[in-house]
Amino acid sequence: MKPRILVSRPPFPEVLQPLRQRCLVEANETGVAWSLEEFHRRVADKEGLLISGADRIDEKLLDAAPHLKVVCNVAVGYNNIDLAACTERGVLATNTPGVLDETTADLTWALLLAAARRLPEAERFLRAGEWQGWMGDAFLGRDVHHATLGILGLGRIGQAVARRARGFSMKVLYHNRTRLSRKTEKALDVQYVSFARLLREADFLSLHLPYSQNAHHIIGAKELARMKPTAVLVNAARGGLVDDVALIAALRSQRIAAAGLDVFENEPNFNPDFLKLDNVALAPHIGSATRATRLAMFELAVKNLLAALAGKRPPCLLNPEAWTKRRK
Numbered sequence: 001m002k003p004r005i006l007v008s009r010p011p012f013p014e015v016l017q018p019l020r021q022r023c024l025v026e027a028n029e030t031g032v033a034w035s036l037e038e039f040h041r042r043v044a045d046k047e048g049l050l051i052s053g054a055d056r057i058d059e060k061l062l063d064a065a066p067h068l069k070v071v072c073n074v075a076v077g078y079n080n081i082d083l084a085a086c087t088e089r090g091v092l093a094t095n096t097p098g099v100l101d102e103t104t105a106d107l108t109w110a111l112l113l114a115a116a117r118r119l120p121e122a123e124r125f126l127r128a129g130e131w132q133g134w135m136g137d138a139f140l141g142r143d144v145h146h147a148t149l150g151i152l153g154l155g156r157i158g159q160a161v162a163r164r165a166r167g168f169s170m171k172v173l174y175h176n177r178t179r180l181s182r183k184t185e186k187a188l189d190v191q192y193v194s195f196a197r198l199l200r201e202a203d204f205l206s207l208h209l210p211y212s213q214n215a216h217h218i219i220g221a222k223e224l225a226r227m228k229p230t231a232v233l234v235n236a237a238r239g240g241l242v243d244d245v246a247l248i249a250a251l252r253s254q255r256i257a258a259a260g261l262d263v264f265e266n267e268p269n270f271n272p273d274f275l276k277l278d279n280v281a282l283a284p285h286i287g288s289a290t291r292a293t294r295l296a297m298f299e300l301a302v303k304n305l306l307a308a309l310a311g312k313r314p315p316c317l318l319n320p321e322a323w324t325k326r327r328k
């Protein structure tokens with residue numbers, strides 16, 4: 001008997017095909033997320049889930065899925081999954097690290113450059129038909145080249161962002177929970193500094209750490225007040241790392257110059273006050289959104305799923321403590 005699995009968001013056909021050969025697949029092909037009730041109802045007889053980072057896996061969901069063996073995120077971030085609750089029930093959880101680093105770093109730079117050079121504002125002006133001719137003092141932005149880039153969280157994605165800074169002749173400072181080896185620092189041409197110094201010296205501050213309770217509002221009013229008034233904040237990591245209300249106040253009062261944001265608190269119902277600001281470049285959580293990368297993420301998630309359902313240890317297991325007590 002093939003295992004029953006649920007796919008919560010529309011996958012690429014290339015991904016569904018191999019899945020259908022090995023599993024009984026129920027997939028949401030509508031593009032509209034299921035309601036919580038519907039999601040809970042559909043998991044009742046499933047052994048595996050392929051989900052997006054926007055789907056919550058909590059105790060309630062797990063209790064509605066007594067046959068569940070594995071939950072596979074099509075995302076590297078996994079703050080949507082209650083890992084302890086999974087482990088307690090012998091449910092394996094996996095993510096998709098590594099395959100989206102370069103693509104997310106590209107988007108980070110798109111936001112950084114757009115915010116620095118006021119691109120969204122300039123485009124709105126042009127689209128509104130307001131362009132009358134050359135304007136010597138309009139849309140004056142900030143130079144990116146030779147500026148100081150501060151990176152908070154120098155993991156895989158942060159490092160890919162740092163490597164791109166070389167092309168802009170930037171000085172790169174970073175702060176991390178654990179300092180990297182001197183060899184890696186040298187190879188990346190980055191300098192480790194305290195969090196306080198990072199805030200003080202960065203012309204561009206980019207966040208690349210995972211969300212956790214400890215990192216909640218790691219950038220709030222106090223931190224924004226320590227940044228340069230000319231600084232630009234970039235967040236393509238996770239909503240909740242930044243206190244959005246405090247950021248809106250800082251952008252409105254020009255306490256910092258600008259921001260580039262791909263992620264928000266309470267997505268997709270982000271704070272509408274962002275829309276009233278000119279000095280922010282906004283994107284709807286598209287950091288990993290290229291066809292090649294989304295396909296690679298799905299493929300890795302499927303690899304995790306099929307391994308777990310075959311009784312093998314999945315390559316990106318997040319809760320190894322669950323392995324010995326996994327449901328068989």
Ligand code: 8YV
Nearest residue numbers: 052053054074075076077288
């Ligand atoms: C996903 C992401 O698109 O991988 C992550 O952590 O934030 C994005 O790449 C998003 O989580 C939806 O699955």
